[in-house]
Amino acid sequence: MSYLFPTYQRWDIEPAKAEGSVILGKDGKEYLDFTSGIGVCNLGHRPKGVEQAVKEQLGLFWHVSNLFPQTAQEQAAKCLAEAAGLGSVFFANSGAEANEAAIKLARKATGRTKIISFLQSFHGRTFAGMAATGQDKIKQGFGSMLETFVHVPFNDIAGLEKELDIDTAAVMLEVIQGEGGIHVAEPEFLKAVEAACRKYGALLIIDEIQTGIGRTGKPFAFQHFNLTPDLVTVAKGLGSGLPIGAVIGRVSLNKHFGPGSHGSTFGGNPVSIAAAKATMEIIFEQGFLQQTIDKGHILFDLLEKELASLEIVKEIRGIGMMAGIEVEAELKPLLADLRKAGLLALPAGENVVRLLPPLTVRVQEIEKAMLIMKNAFSTADAVS
The missing domain is CATH 3.90.1150.10 (Aspartate Aminotransferase, domain 1)
Incomplete structure (x- = not known):
């Protein structure tokens, strides 16, 4: 008997230890990990620089709340914002929370409620995240979804233009659909999305939960396509395994996200921030x-x-x-x-x-995986 809800189809491997690209099971067998904890351990398991930063923070304080100014939060936010070419950051605990915050901010900033996303997309398992997700299988059994979310086919410019209008608050997309099957957006489609958003005053939200923090060889995947988003959401690889997410946005949106408009008790936790800073210092190096x-x-x-x-x-x-x-x-x-x-x-x-191997994977390990x-x-x- 397990005291856990059976929400996961677990494998028959229990980890005993992990380092780099390898997980050692309690069965004594080594496994080459090309999951990276579902795109989380971009620096591999237990990267030394991140581990040291976390240990140092654990010796100072673990939690004080966001009522206190914290220099490390400012430093981490600056690193994220500059890497994305944007100006402001809100720290959350996960990708779903980051997407929730982005949806709230888009609705508040525009005064509109309609959000357009795409079939086969995945944006999280909260109610807004499920509503934004273009996969029926994750919505089954939960009743009516939140209203004003519209889904159109991915890479379909005509389908988008049919739905995008003056009532649209935002278009939300992944430039590479991860959970949906590794579908890469076509460059002309992405530019058409951006142009349509500008035409109607809708915000462009890019979900980089799985694709961000170096996964595609750039800090963020949208940078392969010369896009200028209004909001970018990140999580997974940001903390090398410690829970953290973030929304990165234009400075002009600050006036819509003032005191009392949004919050998170554990968002920007000092230990997770230490991990995120150390992670970005390594990954964002050219x-x-x-x-x-x-x-x-x-x-x-x-x-x-x-x-x-x-x-x-x-x-x-x-x-x-x-x-x-x-x-x-x-x-x-x-x-x-x-x-x-x-x-x-x-x-x-x-x-x-x-396949989501650690970015630190060795060439010999790639060759072994291919065999x-x-x-x-x-x-x-x-x-x-």
Whole structure:
């Protein structure tokens, strides 16, 4: 019997220890972790610089509340804002909280309520997050969703233009849909979204929960497409495993988010802020980002070389260290076979194997993962 609600389909692996790209199970077996805690451990498990920063903060204070000015919060906010090309930050505890805050701010700033998002998107499991998400499966059983959320097909300019009007508060999108199946937005579509938002005075919200903090080889994935968002939401990789999320926005929005308009008891917790600062100091260095780009090229070159010609492989897509392999095979047994062989990978959408290796992964570890995948994919049964 477990005293936990059965909300997760857990694997039969219990971690005993983790470091770098490897998890050691209590069964004594080592697993190459290409999940990064679902895109969280971008620096691998227990990165030394982050661990030291957390230990130092634990020796000072753990929590004092946001009634107190905290220099470290200001420093972390400055780092985030400058990396995104924006000016103001609100710290939350998670990606769902960050998206909630962005939705609230968009509605308050524009005086409108309509939010447009996209089919196959994922924006969290709170009620506003579910309403914004374009996947029916996460909404089942919860009754009526919040009103004024509209979903249109991804990469469909005509569908967007049909819905976007003077009643629209914001358009909310992922430039790479993570949970939805690693679908990459087309550049012309993204520019059309931005232009339409400017035309009607709607805010452009970019959800970088999974794609941000160096995952694609830039601080944020939208920077591959020369976009200028109004709001950006981040979480996952920001704290290297400690809970933290954030909304980054234009300074002109400050007047709509004054005292009493929003808050979070634990948002910007000192220990999580210490982790976030140390994480960004490493990842946002240009040399580190270039290494991520280079390893991303190696990853995708090997995916094409080793997997593209296999019978079950339909398409390989992604950017940087975020890859999806769409397969014509049953996903659950395929992922189980990978685990048995020592590689941890994730599902995405209905039939996509998702790879989110640590940005610090070694080339030899990428090569090892490709060998495991080739063997598993070669013996998998294709869906007829």
